[in-house]
Amino acid sequence: xxxxxxxxxxxxxxxxxxxxxxxxxxxxxxxxxxxxxxxxxxxxxxxxxxxxxxxxxxxxxxxxxxxxxxxxxxxxxxxxxxxxxxxxxxxxxxxxxxxxxxxxxxxxxxxxxxxxxxxxxxxxxxxxxxxxxxxxxxxxxxxxxxxxxxxxxxxxxxxxxxxxxxxxxxxxxxxxxxxxxxxxxxxxxxxxxxxxxxxxxxxxxxxxxxxxxxxxxxxxxxxxxxxxxxxxxxxxxxxxxxxxxxxxxxxxxxxxxxxxxxxxxxxxxxxxxxxxxxxxxxxxxxxxxxxxxxxxxxxxxxxxxxxxxxxxxxxxxxxxxxxxxxxxxxxxxxxxxxxxxxxxxxxxxxxxxxxxxxxxxxxxxxxxxxxxxxxxxxxxxxxxxxxxxxxxxxxxxxxxxxxxxxxxxxxxxxxxxxxxxxxxxx
Numbered sequence: 001x002x003x004x005x006x007x008x009x010x011x012x013x014x015x016x017x018x019x020x021x022x023x024x025x026x027x028x029x030x031x032x033x034x035x036x037x038x039x040x041x042x043x044x045x046x047x048x049x050x051x052x053x054x055x056x057x058x059x060x061x062x063x064x065x066x067x068x069x070x071x072x073x074x075x076x077x078x079x080x081x082x083x084x085x086x087x088x089x090x091x092x093x094x095x096x097x098x099x100x101x102x103x104x105x106x107x108x109x110x111x112x113x114x115x116x117x118x119x120x121x122x123x124x125x126x127x128x129x130x131x132x133x134x135x136x137x138x139x140x141x142x143x144x145x146x147x148x149x150x151x152x153x154x155x156x157x158x159x160x161x162x163x164x165x166x167x168x169x170x171x172x173x174x175x176x177x178x179x180x181x182x183x184x185x186x187x188x189x190x191x192x193x194x195x196x197x198x199x200x201x202x203x204x205x206x207x208x209x210x211x212x213x214x215x216x217x218x219x220x221x222x223x224x225x226x227x228x229x230x231x232x233x234x235x236x237x238x239x240x241x242x243x244x245x246x247x248x249x250x251x252x253x254x255x256x257x258x259x260x261x262x263x264x265x266x267x268x269x270x271x272x273x274x275x276x277x278x279x280x281x282x283x284x285x286x287x288x289x290x291x292x293x294x295x296x297x298x299x300x301x302x303x304x305x306x307x308x309x310x311x312x313x314x315x316x317x318x319x320x321x322x323x324x325x326x327x328x329x330x331x332x333x334x335x336x337x338x339x340x341x342x343x344x345x346x347x348x349x350x351x352x353x354x355x356x357x358x359x360x361x362x363x364x365x366x367x368x369x370x371x372x373x374x375x376x377x378x379x380x381x382x383x384x385x386x387x388x389x390x391x392x393x394x395x396x397x398x399x400x401x402x403x404x405x406x407x408x409x410x411x412x413x414x415x416x417x418x419x420x421x422x423x424x425x426x
């Protein structure tokens with residue numbers, strides 16, 4: 001069900017299936033009505049991440065797209081409070097005026113899911129809790145949410161946190177709702193922690209490394225004292241018929257002068273600091289005689305924006321998987337996959353993005369079992385016409401499922417908010 005954003009209209013119903021509340025009170029009133037009548041509803045903002053997760057079969061849709069705008073921004077206090085469906089682009093533009101940023105690097109799923117840039121909304125980022133390349137340094141989305149307001153499945157208005165970093169009164173609900181894909185609350189207001197943006201950035205590129213040496217370089221770089229903020233391996237191999245991921249086509253930058261795999265390490269800060277840290281890093285990694293390049297600020301920013309936007313997959317019609325795994329196991333997993341898939345590694349090896357051509361249910365289950373055995377988990381981010389549906393979009397153990405089920409009952413006892421979006425029965 002595609003929802004078109006509609007701005008500056010009074011609350012109304014569209015063909016008796018879609019409702020567009022103007023404020024938190026109206027969100028509460030609508031959900032109370034559906035709670036009393038046991039009607040499941042689909043929550044949606046701009047729709048940028050609608051395709052992630054299991055397809056919903058709800059007769060009613062609650063669009064929160066009218067809940068947008070910056071409520072309060074105090075740069076000196078390092079926080080910004082926004083309505084839930086404020087566009088990420090709008091937030092970032094406001095922060096740039098004071099040389100600040102959302103340090104978790106919001107992911108742009110637009111290229112992957114719809115073929116064009118679309119960062120979506122603040123609530124969408126929280127719903128997915130998927131962070132960019134800086135994740136291993138600054139934490140995930142949930143580590144940058146100071147508080148929220150929202151409406152639970154009974155229509156009750158709830159709030160958690162505030163404008164301080166620590167929340168010591170009971171459970172930190174802000175962390176709980178991150179990654180819940182709209183199954184717990186309809187968010188109405190969010191407070192983000194913001195941080196100073198780096199003065200500049202540069203990226204060290206090491207060419208033509210095999211996965212073992214590339215992983216070793218990334219691991220040593222992250223473990224060093226050089227304050228790394230990005231660590232990624234982009235292999236040219238394997239060549240997989242039917243897959244479109246192509247690093248040479250994606251990165252047409254003047255300073256990328258060599259072909260083959262790219263091992264990229266980002267350093268951010270002041271110009272003088274960066275120059276010294278890159279020199280230290282080259283010495284520590286013992287790569288003085290290797291084929292290397294250094295991307296200066298402009299090209300470095302372009303490079304990491306392409307990574308953050310998943311532009312490798314912008315024209316792919318294949319299944320796209322996101323795999324989080326202990327870094328020490330990433331090389332083993334790559335070899336277990338037997339050259340059947342295109343992939344790249346982020347977070348120094350802790351994150352793998354994979355493109356799979358003509359993926360079958362049996363192949364997906366085989367991948368999932370391998371990942372779980374190595375201590376990781378898989379999320380099916382994009383389906384294909386070849387495999388349009390899988391039962392286990394998200395990986396979860398039985399114990400965690402039982403915990404999640406109890407949490408769902410607490411927030412949404414009648415299971416009317418995005419039912420079965422993540423797991424059957426939740």
